[in-house]
Amino acid sequence: MTIREQFIRAVGKALGRSELPTAPVPLSYCHTVPMGVMKDSDQDELARAFIEYSKVIGADIFETARDALRDTVRQAVDLCGPGAVIAANDPLLRELLPALALATKRTIRFWNEGEPREEKIRFAERAALGIAVAKLALAESATVLFFSNENCGRSVTLLPESNVYIIPKSVIRSRLTQGMAFVREYKDRLPSSVNFVSGPSATSDIELVRVVGVHGPVRVAYIVVHDA
Amino acid sequence: MSIKTSNLNLKQRMEKNLSDLFMRASIAHAQDWINQKREDRYVELGHFEKWRDLAADIRSHVLDNLDYYLDQFAENAQKAGSIVHFALDGREAIRIASEIFQQRHAKKAVKSKSMVTEEIGLNEALEDMAVEIIETDLGEYLLQVDGKDKPSHIVVPALHKNRRRIRDVLAEQKGYKGDDVPENMTRFVRGILREAFLSADIGVTGCNFAVAETGTIALMTNEGNGRFATSIPKTHIVFMGMERIVPTFKELDIMFSMLARSAVGARASVYMSLITGPRTQTESDGPEELHLIIIDNGRSKVLSSPFKNVLRCIRCGSCMLECPAFRHIGGHGYGVLYSGPLGAALVPVLAGYKEHKDVTRICSLCGACNDVCPVKIPLYESIMEHRRIIAEDEKLTSWIQDAAYSLYGKIIGNSMLYQAATKLASLANWAPRFGPLKEWAKAREVPKLPGKRFRDWFAKHKAKEDKA
Amino acid sequence: MEISFFVTCIADSVLTNVGVKSVELLEKLGCTVSFNPKQTCCGQPLANTGYQEKAKKSMRVLIDALLEDECEYAVAPSGSCVLQVKEFPRFFKGDPVWEPKAKLLADKTREISDFIVSVLNVTDAGAELHGRAAYHPSCHMSRLLGVKEAPLQLLEHVKGLDLVPFKGQDKCCGFGGFFSVNMADLSGAMVTEKVRNIADAGVEYLIGADGACLMNIEGRIRQEGLRIKVLHIVEALMTTA
Numbered sequence: 001m002t003i004r005e006q007f008i009r010a011v012g013k014a015l016g017r018s019e020l021p022t023a024p025v026p027l028s029y030c031h032t033v034p035m036g037v038m039k040d041s042d043q044d045e046l047a048r049a050f051i052e053y054s055k056v057i058g059a060d061i062f063e064t065a066r067d068a069l070r071d072t073v074r075q076a077v078d079l080c081g082p083g084a085v086i087a088a089n090d091p092l093l094r095e096l097l098p099a100l101a102l103a104t105k106r107t108i109r110f111w112n113e114g115e116p117r118e119e120k121i122r123f124a125e126r127a128a129l130g131i132a133v134a135k136l137a138l139a140e141s142a143t144v145l146f147f148s149n150e151n152c153g154r155s156v157t158l159l160p161e162s163n164v165y166i167i168p169k170s171v172i173r174s175r176l177t178q179g180m181a182f183v184r185e186y187k188d189r190l191p192s193s194v195n196f197v198s199g200p201s202a203t204s205d206i207e208l209v210r211v212v213g214v215h216g217p218v219r220v221a222y223i224v225v226h227d228a
Numbered sequence: 229m230s231i232k233t234s235n236l237n238l239k240q241r242m243e244k245n246l247s248d249l250f251m252r253a254s255i256a257h258a259q260d261w262i263n264q265k266r267e268d269r270y271v272e273l274g275h276f277e278k279w280r281d282l283a284a285d286i287r288s289h290v291l292d293n294l295d296y297y298l299d300q301f302a303e304n305a306q307k308a309g310s311i312v313h314f315a316l317d318g319r320e321a322i323r324i325a326s327e328i329f330q331q332r333h334a335k336k337a338v339k340s341k342s343m344v345t346e347e348i349g350l351n352e353a354l355e356d357m358a359v360e361i362i363e364t365d366l367g368e369y370l371l372q373v374d375g376k377d378k379p380s381h382i383v384v385p386a387l388h389k390n391r392r393r394i395r396d397v398l399a400e401q402k403g404y405k406g407d408d409v410p411e412n413m414t415r416f417v418r419g420i421l422r423e424a425f426l427s428a429d430i431g432v433t434g435c436n437f438a439v440a441e442t443g444t445i446a447l448m449t450n451e452g453n454g455r456f457a458t459s460i461p462k463t464h465i466v467f468m469g470m471e472r473i474v475p476t477f478k479e480l481d482i483m484f485s486m487l488a489r490s491a492v493g494a495r496a497s498v499y500m501s502l503i504t505g506p507r508t509q510t511e512s513d514g515p516e517e518l519h520l521i522i523i524d525n526g527r528s529k530v531l532s533s534p535f536k537n538v539l540r541c542i543r544c545g546s547c548m549l550e551c552p553a554f555r556h557i558g559g560h561g562y563g564v565l566y567s568g569p570l571g572a573a574l575v576p577v578l579a580g581y582k583e584h585k586d587v588t589r590i591c592s593l594c595g596a597c598n599d600v601c602p603v604k605i606p607l608y609e610s611i612m613e614h615r616r617i618i619a620e621d622e623k624l625t626s627w628i629q630d631a632a633y634s635l636y637g638k639i640i641g642n643s644m645l646y647q648a649a650t651k652l653a654s655l656a657n658w659a660p661r662f663g664p665l666k667e668w669a670k671a672r673e674v675p676k677l678p679g680k681r682f683r684d685w686f687a688k689h690k691a692k693e694d695k696a
Numbered sequence: 697m698e699i700s701f702f703v704t705c706i707a708d709s710v711l712t713n714v715g716v717k718s719v720e721l722l723e724k725l726g727c728t729v730s731f732n733p734k735q736t737c738c739g740q741p742l743a744n745t746g747y748q749e750k751a752k753k754s755m756r757v758l759i760d761a762l763l764e765d766e767c768e769y770a771v772a773p774s775g776s777c778v779l780q781v782k783e784f785p786r787f788f789k790g791d792p793v794w795e796p797k798a799k800l801l802a803d804k805t806r807e808i809s810d811f812i813v814s815v816l817n818v819t820d821a822g823a824e825l826h827g828r829a830a831y832h833p834s835c836h837m838s839r840l841l842g843v844k845e846a847p848l849q850l851l852e853h854v855k856g857l858d859l860v861p862f863k864g865q866d867k868c869c870g871f872g873g874f875f876s877v878n879m880a881d882l883s884g885a886m887v888t889e890k891v892r893n894i895a896d897a898g899v900e901y902l903i904g905a906d907g908a909c910l911m912n913i914e915g916r917i918r919q920e921g922l923r924i925k926v927l928h929i930v931e932a933l934m935t936t937a
Contacts, residue, residue: 003313003314004299004302004312004314006314007298007314007316007470007522007524008295008298008299008302009295010316010524010528011294011295011298011470011524011528011531012295013528013532014528014529014531014532015292015294015295015531015532016532017295020295020296020299021293021295021296022296023296024289024292024293024296026475027285027286027289027475027479029282029285030278030281030282030285031278031281031282033274033275033278033279033282034279034282034481034482034485037273053495057498111512115512117512117513120512120513121426121460121512121513122426125422125426138496140495140496141495141496143496143500148511148513148514149508149510149511150508150510150511150512153459153511153512153513153514154455154458154459154513154514155459155460155512155513158452158455158456158459175485176481176484176485176496176500177481177485179481180477180478180480180481181477181478181481183477183502184441184476184477184478187441187442187476187477190308190442190444190502190504191504191508192308192309192503192504192505192506192507192508192511192514193458193459193501193502193503193504193507193514194501194502194503194504195455195499195500195501195502196496196499196500196501196502197498197499198495198496198497198498198499199498200498201450201451201452201498201499202450202451202498203366203367203414203450203451204384204492205365205366205367205370205384205385205386206366206367206370206386206389206391206394206410206413206414207254207390207391207410208254208257208258208261208262208384208387209410209411211410211411211414213414213415213418214366214414214417214418214450214451214452214453215364215418215421215422215425215451215452215453215455215456216451216452216455216456216498216499217452242879242881242882243881246881246882246885252885552867552868552870552886553882553886555886555889556882556885556886556889557882561882589875589878589879590879590882591872591875592835592868592870592871592872592875592879592883592886593744593835593836593872593873593875594835594839594867594868594872595835595836595839595840596835596839596866596867596868598839599839608840612744612746615744615745615746616746616747616748617746618746619745619746619747620746620747620748620749625746633742633745633747633750634750636742636750637739637742637747637750637751637753637754638753640705640736640737640739640742640751640753640754640757641736641750641752641753641754641756641757642736642753642757643733643734643735643736643757643761646736646737646754647733650705650708650709653709664874664877667876667877667878667880668876668877668880668915670880670881670884671880671881671883671884671885671887671888671915671916671919672884672887672912672915672916672918672919673914673915673916673918673919674915675710675711675911675914675915677709677710678710678712680712681708681709681712682703682707682708682709682712682714682715682716683703683708683731683733685712685715685716686701686703686715686719686731686733687733689719690731
């Protein structure tokens with residue numbers, strides 16, 4: 001018997017079994033209350049809820065339309081300190097950022113560029129801001145979802161002092177129930193790292209005084225694009 | 229086994245912690261503040277009892293099928309490229325961890341808070357191996373720097389420290405030159421730990437939940453240190469209590485929704501990270517190796533006991549924040565890692581009645597904990613049953629106590645004796661204050677016994693009525 | 697309505713006025729009250745300390761004493777004692793003689809304010825008591841027995857009584873049976889905070905429905921020399937102008 005088998009047999013024994021059981025009947029929920037949260041909200045209402053709550057969690061919030069997005073991104077970037085930009089390798093960002101780089105005289109690098117690993121991480125660590133496009137967003141908690149891969153490393157949404165996230169209104173859902181259902185659709189091909197992010201890093205560990213900006217980004221800006 | 233956090237006995241711990249007025253004020257403030265936030269979150273969410281029912285069902289279902297789900301989790305974690313280890317106890321877990329450190333030639337580790345690693349004494353063991361292991365949760369870091377102090381609460385571990393003390397410790401130990409404003413001190417620690425994150429060989433984390441369907445580790449954090457520990461170092465080691473499983477992401481929604489609200493009164497934590505295997509070949513960050521150490525350390529004993537339900541615990545700490553006893557003595561008063569009602573319900577069966585019988589005494593059986601537990605653990609009933617086991621099955625009470633309670637039971641168990649005793653009871657008004665009377669009188673006046681009992685009045689009353 | 701009165705050990709020997717006023721109140725509301733002097737104690741402090749077997753003797757004595765009169769209800773002026781009686785069937789589970797008897801008693805036993813409101817359908821007991829008052833909802837009675845509204849409904853109808861909330865109203869007063877003497881310092885800290893909160897509410901009366909809590913709180917009030925009168929709800933309900 002392998003160690004794994006031994007270990008699991010011991011658990012089974014504690015449950016009064018001598019053999020590993022076949023799959024149990026999956027748990028069925030005694031009610032559907034989680035699915036009912038904000039069930040009747042339309043996309044505008046979800047966006048509204050998202051925008052309002054992002055203020056509560058300390059994110060800077062911008063609203064814009066697709067054709068004004070370039071300017072809004074500029075606005076958000078200008079609020080951050082001077083320094084380089086590390087961006088997810090996303091078609092939208094490929095379109096918007098090069099011009100912005102010129103205009104703001106910032107170095108912009110896309111995550112899939114460069115190597116080796118240590119150098120890329122150092123760049124992201126020194127960058128003034130990281131920018132990415134949300135795969136999904138959750139209205140209830142003003143949360144955005146990122147998958148990590150060769151185009152957008154974990155570092156992009158973690159290391160820079162500031163982060164800017166572009167959120168197409170169409171990806172906003174009600175709450176984590178939909179967020180987890182979305183992730184589950186990828187269960188057979190999950191990225192190694194999936195992150196739900198809700199605003200800037202924070203702590204209340206010293207005398208319960210809330211401090212925004214601990215190890216993760218100190219400042220987070222959300223840009224909701226209404227017609228995307 | 230590092231479940232014991234103090235060498236003082238019960239009486240000494242009570243004295244010490246009751247006289248720590250700062251800690252008591254902090255804990256009271258934390259209770260009032262967080263409890264209100266928690267209540268607000270559940271009122272706005274609605275249907276709190278229904279959410280609890282669901283969460284309790286999910287946890288019970290998993291515990292009832294823990295062997296199956298553990299096997300499924302291990303299988304899927306392995307498929308995703310994780311290296312899965314099983315440790316029957318803390319010693320075994322440390323042996324496995326030590327081997328990984330040696331194999332990876334690791335000298336420096338950054339750690340994101342994990343109760344189970346404290347339970348097994350990981351830090352001490354690694355330090356014996358000349359490994360530098362740095363706590364990175366702000367609260368845990370401050371405790372580590374301050375003479376390796378123990379946490380006073382599982383969610384807000386440094387609650388008992390005031391800002392002046394923190395400033396002084398940072399100045400002494402780390403050369404901090406600023407003031408005691410929390411934001412400034414936090415910024416300073418950010419700077420120190422940044423370098424640690426970037427240069428550590430290994431990231432160590434716990435695991436809030438493990439998703440069986442995909443072999444995923446789910447972490448709920450706020451500061452970003454958990455994300456750092458799982459993104460930058462080349463090796464990531466996860467320590468996981470074996471009961472921390474959910475079947476699929478669908479159930480993870482419920483557990484995360486409850487945990488954020490019950491622990492800190494938030495709708496979500498800042499980071500909810502789902503980690504499935506090490507990085508892929510094409511990724512530039514993330515660990516090259518991901519090790520999962522699944523730990524029993526007494527949990528199967530609890531599973532086979534009448535206290536199985538206590539394993540539903542999701543470590544939210546709301547029972548501690550609701551507990552009126554915890555309010556006055558903090559986590560340190562309990563002398564064990566898991567404190568408050570959770571500690572009283574779990575520690576005796578997890579780690580032994582003989583050594584831990586006293587923790588069940590720190591409870592007035594008010595039942596407030598039962599009402600807030602997000603997974604409906606019968607904490608009150610568990611503590612009562614532990615007391616019965618201690619007195620009747622394990623016979624760990626003193627013979628004096630047994631004799632006194634026997635006498636008491638005999639008197640109230642016999643009408644004649646009881647009536648005689650109560651008739652004489654008013655003599656106690658002149659009794660010297662010793663034993664229980666002395667204890668009572670420490671904080672209260674002793675009630676004066678009237679001499680005439682109710683039954684004496686009733687006899688007269690009935691006689692009058694019968695006459696009429 | 698014939699009821700068998702379960703006085704409780706505290707109301708029998710210490711807070712005897714609670715027993716007296718309970719009977720007077722029940723009679724005023726039209727009940728015939730019988731009291732079986734064979735009754736002793738529900739055994740809760742002993743059972744809660746872990747000595748459940750040792751407590752069973754008194755449970756049996758109580759069961760027989762309260763069932764003897766064969767009344768429709770057994771009524772007690774204490775939520776915690778009634779809770780204990782409700783637990784009797786659990787203690788005697790599997791016992792062919794005592795489990796059914798325990799169940800019979802458990803089913804017919806009620807806490808007094810709950811009895812008055814839910815069985816007698818009375819919310820106005822015709823009382824009059826002028827002043828500011830705070831109500832302490834004892835843990836066992838409110839959380840575990842579930843009697844929360846009845847005492848408030850009764851107190852709301854007391855003419856002239858101004859019932860006010862206070863900070864930490866729901867918190868345990870620190871009695872907890874033998875906890876009050878076995879963990880006296882911690883218990884003391886708890887009752888000290890409770891009394892501080894009551895005093896800060898600027899009340900003349902502290903009213904409760906469980907003698908154990910009242911004994912505890914009153915003991916602290918007296919030690920602090922505060923001018924707050926502690927009343928059991930039956931004492932308030934039997935006060936007239």
